[in-house]
Amino acid sequence: MAANPLFGWDLTFKTVEKDVKRKSDILIAFIHWNLTKRGFRSIGIGDERTLTGEEEKTELLPSGWNDKDNYTLRYVLDEKLYILHGINTEGNLIINLLRSEDLTVSNLAVNIEDSIHAMNGNIDKLIPNHKDLMYNIKRDLIDTITQRPTTTVQTQTTRDNTNDRRLESDPLRVPPRPLPCVNPDNHDLWELPSAQLPNVGRSDLDPFAPGTGGMIFNPFGPRRDVENPGLGIPGGLPRGSVPPGARFDPFGPPPGAAPPPGRRPPPDADHFPPPGFNDHMFM
Template sequence: MAGDPLYGWDLTFKTVEKDIKKKSDVLVAFIHWNLTKRGFRTIGIGDERTLTGDEEKSELLPTGWNDNENYTLRYVLEDKLYILHGLNTDGNLIINLMRSEDLQVTNIAVKTEDVVKELSGPVNKMMPDHKDLMFNIKRDLIDTITSKATTSSETQTTTTRVESNNRMPPDDPLRIPRPQPNVQPDTHPWDMPPSPLRNLGRSDLDPFAPGAGGMLFNPFGPNRLPDDPGMGIPGGLPRGAVPPGARFDPFGPPGAGPRPGRRAPPPDADHLPPPGFNDHMFM
């Protein structure tokens, strides 16, 4: 019945039983049967790597398949050429299956005397460990070179591609975060000057701030404190000593201390010399 893993083996062996000469012949016949079960068809012996399209495909081993010490068989699967090499060396049979299209090769090695006990009879007597051998042939010799392995790799590649497409993009430090509902944005002490401070430099920190000064203080702006040229002079200057609007450097250093009842004096605001003034102190 078709559900029997050994279905077809007895028929295959009967067709080659009269040709069996040595134990490696039994192994090659068993491997051939496993190949035909999976769609391979023989087209003769030799290692010719081209197909003409006129080859006769068969489930039977070709005439002369075991005439030599080693084996070279040609197979076709889905219009692709495969070449089976069997090499007897040091009591082992080394089997290579090569796909001619891209020279991909799979192989297995079998200790002939350990696996094949008899040249004829039921498979349990000829090859007591035939189940393990079938598993190794399928896994290491056939599946890794046929379309099953290709389909598996394509499925894995497709799955990887889908996962890659579904993966969230990494955080972009230049991307402006979207505001989340009911979430207050984080604030830091360097975002805005504290409210008790004057608005000096506010526009440099906040381009949307209302009218305010920049980082440079404007001595002629509305925030300028009144000049006090009498700083550093006990009692100050007498009334009228400095004409109104005249540029006059104070006698004392800035911050020397205000007179009683007066506000603290501003820094020296005399940034530029008077028009036409040149004392050759600046190069």
């Protein structure tokens, strides 16, 4: 059989019924009962924010709890001091629950006339919407302050640093890859590339670059591979033009051979010019 969620309310109200002066008193008594159901214990009235350790803890409302227009009640939960403030303003009761340890505050606002319909009788007559009110007290006033994490920023920072160290020491962690074509040890972007890299394309991008190194690689230029002169081409073929072991018939005169009689020297060695033709093309 499920427990009655209103168990204990009748006893609480009977102990304060003779002291009730106004409808807001019933609201404070109802909030007090909800606090005690969740472990809070009353230690008196006032707004003193320190504990002496000699306070008497009780489930009853202290004497003088409603002597003033506004309410100030002290509670203890898990050896921590809480102060309940209730302020009457324009037909509403504004309730604040302050945790003295770190001054954390939760809030709840209740319209008195809409919530309290009678000054005596059972709960359905006193507070017809008591189920909604109990839910709001638990969610907005109690859970908000008792379940709020108290982890400090320093603790979070330490935890983040610990995670970073774990990532650095993880043997399975893949290190970040450097950007392509960037020498991480070279911070001067205007410095010429390493000697192992062909200086191709630099003169097209850098107006201060030397006169060589355009986007089109010249296989017969000064950067040709002199150790592999090629087959039959003045200056040699570029590396990789002929696959290893492939059959290749050389074309053109062999390297070092003199041009045949009547031929003009390279690069027009394979063509006979028309008789008397001379356009000075290669001057």
